[in-house]
Amino acid sequence: MEITPKSQCVNRTASLSVFQETPLRLMSRQRVYNDEYNRDPNPEKMYLGSREYFAEDGEVWTLPVVRKVHRQILNDPTLCHDDTSVLGQSEFNRASTALILGSESIAIVEKRADSIQVPGGNGALFMAAQFLKRWFTITDPSSPAVYISEPCWETHVFTFQGAGFSDIRRYLYWDHEKLCLAIPQWLEDMENAPEYSIIVLQVAAHWPTAMDPTPAEWRQIAEVMKRKRLFPFFFVTAQGLATGDLNKDAFPVRHFVTERFELLCAQSYSKNFGLCGERVGSLTIVSRDNPSLIRIRSQLMLAARCTWSTPPHLGARIVATILNNPAFFAEWQANLRSMAERLMLVREKLAEELRTLGTLRPLNHIRRQIGLYMFADFKDSEIMYLKKRRHIYLTSIGQINMSLMNSQNLSYVARCISEAVQSGLATSETAQPAEL
CATH class of the missing domain: 3.40.640.10 (Type I PLP-dependent aspartate aminotransferase-like (Major domain))
Incomplete structure (x- = not known):
């Protein structure tokens, strides 16, 4: 029987990482979306899933107070x-x-x-x-x-x-x-x-x-x-x-x-x-x-x-x-009100724009939403349409940071959402089994 020299066993063991059994954790869906956005060469691409509050000019807003x-x-x-x-x-x-x-x-x-x-x-x-x-x-x-x-x-x-x-x-x-x-x-x-x-x-x-x-x-x-x-x-x-x-x-x-x-x-x-x-x-x-x-x-x-x-x-x-500090606190409250009121106004404008476009799936529930994000409950096919066809990237679950919507892009984004909904309905109708 052939015996492996002890020195070779030691060298073979030494060549392995002590973390050899550590599994590779797959990237989260959101990380995949972020990487796809970064690699997208289209100069018109838009990322609407950021965490920060943005001002009307599209820049991250630092509260004055x-x-x-x-x-x-x-x-x-x-x-x-x-x-x-x-x-x-x-x-x-x-x-x-x-x-x-x-x-x-x-x-x-x-x-x-x-x-x-x-x-x-x-x-x-x-x-x-x-x-x-x-x-x-x-x-x-x-x-x-x-x-x-x-x-x-x-x-x-x-x-x-x-x-x-x-x-x-x-x-x-x-x-x-x-x-x-x-x-x-x-x-x-x-x-x-x-x-x-x-x-x-x-x-x-x-x-x-x-x-x-x-x-x-x-x-x-x-x-x-x-x-x-x-x-x-x-x-x-x-x-x-x-x-x-x-x-x-x-x-x-x-x-x-x-x-x-x-x-x-x-x-x-x-x-x-x-x-x-x-x-x-x-x-x-x-x-x-x-x-x-x-x-x-x-x-x-x-x-x-x-x-x-x-x-x-x-x-x-x-x-x-x-x-x-009472004065600073009052100013902060005023800053918050102005931010919240703008988010509500943008939400109303987007809902009205979608209604005017005759969007084929009701999205009126976004008027009742609050806070930084909008949740339209998009289907995966609709999120994919926005990403692949219009280079608009949302969060992985389909949210939009409403502060990133402004007078320059709101109408365009609304039109793209309406198209995505239409595309999603067409896809689901095509996927339906034929009647017997």
Whole structure:
């Protein structure tokens, strides 16, 4: 029998990576779309899926109050670059708690609510998922169900899976036939959920549908969740930018607090402050009592220290300065109203343009939508038509950033959408089986 020399075995092993078994993760659908846009040589190509708010001239808009406060901070001779607290700047945390809950919230008065500073909305989502997996122990810790909306932001699914949750379910949020919220089915899904399930609830323009329940519908949802002992985890994407009213956008969270829920709330300041590159977010905790809050904070402090040590300074300092200064706060509210009103006006103009063109599929539901994005519930064939025939790229699920629509391109985009719908109808008619 031939024996392989020991030296050859060692060399063969040494030539392999210790990560040899690491699988290749396929690119997300959105990344594929982005790469296709970047490779498209057509000079007329358009990308309408960006995350930022754009002004009428097509440039990313920096809120005037943010620019003013940023300049003030940079010119402060006392500014230094020392570490902040592990849980972030205290003035930022207090202001964040008051912004989402209301300064006179019963949870604040009873000292059972607080926020921690995190790197953006994703940081808040990550920290909350990790904490819930470790300490949500009122039920069997190996099997609490997590309910996420259908459709949803895929990052929510990935984050809870990454935290170790194995029982991830969907509640129906959108009715594709009626083009509206599926409230009856949603309530039925909540009724059928196991007690102490974790329910992820998006607030201030649900992603991707851009439609939120009414206050009356939120009350129904809260009533079912309270009776079923379900745990609410709110994700607030852009308070104030959805409707132009900070208090109106925060109603669901505040209502659940008045109903004595314990809850977590992740909040991003990327869009409503125009700070996408600064990664500013907060995670708000509302607990049963103050001793519980103290214990929760201690665990979050340990988790933050082991994850990012301390959060970044500048973006949170800008937000804290604006929220804690009455004049800056009033100016920020005015900026938000102007942004929200423009988005609503563009949405109306697009809907009217589509109606005038005689678009063959009703798209009137976009008039009822709010926030930065429009969700037309496009078919894949329609998204493909826009991309291949008109070089118009949307998000992978077919959203349009409404701030990218302006007087120069709105009519053209509307005409292309109408063509895409016509093309999609023709394709589906061709695909229908012949009658026997």
